[in-house]
Amino acid sequence: MANTGEDFSQIDISKEEKDKLVSEVVRYMLFKSHQNSGCPIKREELTQIVTKNYRQRALPTLVINEAKEKLSSIFGYEMKELQRARPSTMNQNQPSVTDSKSYVIVSKLPPEVYGKYVEDTETCHITGFTFAVISIVHLAGGKIAEENLWHHLVRLGLKETDESHPILGNLKQALEALVLQRCKSILV
Incomplete structure (x- = not known):
């Protein structure tokens, strides 16, 4: 356009x-x-x-x-x-x-790619969490304060204080793992 x-x-x-x-x-x-x-x-x-x-x-x-x-x-x-x-x-x-x-x-996405990366039952939960976090960060202009990020994640039912999420476990640690993974990918 x-x-x-x-x-x-x-x-x-x-x-x-x-x-x-x-x-x-x-x-x-x-x-x-x-x-x-x-x-x-x-x-x-x-x-x-x-x-x-x-x-x-x-x-x-x-x-x-x-x-x-x-x-x-x-x-x-x-x-x-x-x-x-x-x-x-x-x-x-x-x-x-x-x-x-x-x-x-x-x-x-083509069906074969969708099936491989989106419907992968082993990693779909972390992929969904990652997608939600990346989407929020992107829509905030590429940067967002952690407090604001948690404000948006709470709207999805994900609380920073939840240490026993049925799938992701400790949500704060899951987010920290994403940040660490992002830092490693920048350094490589």
Whole structure:
């Protein structure tokens, strides 16, 4: 989407504000999809995120389109738009003129790669934890205070004080192991 920057230049919003809105929509899509196990997310919900502080008419469409690009290029997800006709409230026999748009995110990984790396029952728990941490850090701009990271992880049901998580064990140690692994990969 080469002209996204040009589209945003027509709207009185800074790059930082735009990036923040896009990140909020991406974060919402990722967490809501995880929370509701692939249930469609209404466009109205995404529009409310954008219009909470901004009133520009074209802004939600531009932000959602850029969020689609980020989900694809960074996370490997395709944000598919679902469209279904709403039943008319006046006359149930006539098709409705209003459409209800919703979105789902679908992995772009080939089935064999998905099966090998995502559905691996031996490592899927640590892979999921790693994915959640990396996603939060990325959406925070590449850096995040540990306190803020735990604030977001708590929303996923992962508490810093949990020393006996049924799968990950001591969650603080699991996070420290990720950081240590990241440091080792930088040094190599």
